[in-house]
Amino acid sequence: MKSLLEEIVKKRNCYLLLLPTFVLLFIFEYYPVFSAIYNSFFDWDGFTSPRYVGLNNFIQLIFKDPVMSVSAKNITILTVFRVLIAITIPLIAAELVFNIFNMKIAYVYRALFVIPMVVPSMVNLLVWKFVYNPQYGLLNKFLKIIGLSSLCRAWLGDFSTTLYAILFLGFPWISSLWFLIFLAGLQNISPDIFDAAKIDGVTGLNRIRFIDIPLILGQAKLVLILSTINALQGYVGIMVLTSGGPGNSTMVPGLYLYNNAFYFNKMGYACSIGVILFSILLLLTYINLKYIRSSEESQ
């Protein structure tokens, strides 16, 4: 202990330089989490004195709130779909680009996949809103052109299609970030390994299955964690496109939290939704870290 203290004193300048980062991290990242946990035990409108209600918010939320049940079902479907998409489609795109031998063409494709990253997400969402517009939308127009008018509908106004319309958002689902992470992982594999695999006759899909995927499992794990967090917390797209409707057919916990906090002024209740989301994410991240191991970690 003494030696640790001596070490800190000795390198005090370095620690002092780190201090502002930690202070800011605590104020803006950790404090809100602890504050949310604390406030989740209160009935609080954000302004007047909070009233302690124990576990009431959680009991109400888990056992008595029908909107939360629908939200939980919706977010489960959305998360499973989005995570599956996140770890497959960008990987396929990365493999395709990685296997282009002409460096110039590979560079062009890489740029094309990354450019959408700079388009503001709001613009993207408004484009999709237009695509789904029942009267002027691209999708219905396209269906009419190809003679499938019977399939035309109000994609965001029909209870039976809204959630699927939300799932389809962002098609062809090649997230620039996930794509770059997978591509970086592939580029990091030593060429010697590929040469050895080639000599052993491991090529094509077999190479992807037995060489590429095991060696980029670290990246896949990262994408898995981040996409799960994104999917579970995400609500902006739904807020812009449907506001959780029609009815509650596209309501998700993030949007429900937002509505409770800023629309219904039920801060304590909103905090309890946040705490539950946080706990689920923590658990999923723990499971991911503990049970999914990359090749380096296995060694």
Add this chain to the structure above:
Amino acid sequence: MSKSVKVISVVVLIFFILGICSISFAEKKVIRMDAREYYPRERLSTDRWNPPTYLWRLEKEYETLHPDIDIQFIRPPEGMDADVWLTTQLTGGTTPEISEQLFSEVNRNAYKGWYVDLAPFLEKPNPYVKDNKKWRDIFLEIAIATGKAPDGKSQYVLPIGITGTAIFYNKDIFKKVGVKVPGTWKEFIDIQAKIKQAGYIPFAFPMAGEKMRANWSLRTIQDMILDSKMAEIKGVKGTVKRTAIEASAISQKELVQAIKKGVYSVRDPQWQEQLRLFKEWSKYWEDGYLGVDSQGAYMLFINGQTAMMYESAAQIKPIEVDPLRKFQYGLFYFPRITKESSKYATGISAAAVGGVTGAGAWIIPSTTKDRGLLNEAIDWLMFITAPQNYIPMANDLGAAAPALKARKGLDKRLEPFVKSLERGVFRVESFYRGLTREYAESFYQILQQYLADKLTLQQACDQIQIEMEKAANALIDARPEWGIKK
């Protein structure tokens, strides 16, 4: 003196000089105004009509008179619910010195101490109005009355934008189909059937995004259907007259009492009648109306695809000047429900939807006082509300008539909306402002499910009743002074 001490001294000196400079630069007092609809901006290439700019002119004039004041205009972020934005600002104490909020929301939050009471200032003279003894004298009484807090004394909001609603119709389609402006609900439904038969979409009705059109319609229908029950709901004998202030004939407290007594009940077939009529009407709306927002409905109308839409005075200027419009348009008021359409109808005319609820419901948050800018904010508000300033500003926006006694120079196109208020506005309202926001949200979600045949009328009403009772109980908890038992 060592070198490091010299360096530190120089740095401290620089900061000291910069500090003095910043003090002299900061001499001007900044008044930020959330100007909302009046927010001035340049016309963009995508605009189809001129945006408001008049506040820039007033700003310049005012800053010439008061060189120590810097007026800045802001507005809620694009795409964000303005009221949610304002709530976060009020909660965080970061609200601009002047903002805008609907009287019902202000009254809902009044007990939180968020607003400055404007009542004492209204008794003082407005120096920008000639011979004015009391500022309040320049406003129509309806403005003062609407802005009055539930305690009957305080005035936390100064609502001065008179608005109203009307059904806008495409005269060309009406002529082609051979139908006339309807006076009763039966005629209204009949002409829509004919218009539909002729291959047009009768009505553009937005049911996605903001919930105004459904609320306007239901408030109006409910007022006619429950006409015979109003006195019972209010808990008095005789009749309950309409006033010019929304839902003021029956107060929130009286509504909650009526809910608790079961007098105002969703299980009552008379109450349910409004939902039945609303759904009957929905047969004539555009396909996929649950996914169409107000902008989408407007586009359907302006492009000549639908024969009618339900809009407020705020759309007069756009419709007048929109280059997309290739037809003549007209206005008519919401039709009267008669015995032909419902056994509960008494034949009373449709109530107006509107009042002093249009653009320009000014509030001063209490944080303005904490910042020492209250007098400056009041003075700027006095300046802009002077008739010679406010009337041209309102004309420039073209969305709401100012609730000022002076009428000289007022845009004539806004007159039908002001006139609509003569019928009085709806007396009771539970869907939107009458109870809690949470109830309003739940109600709308259930209504959407009912319209989409996901719920029967009975199922929908059972669910609404549960939510309504929850809301009534929440209000009883929040207002112990009412003395109503749960």
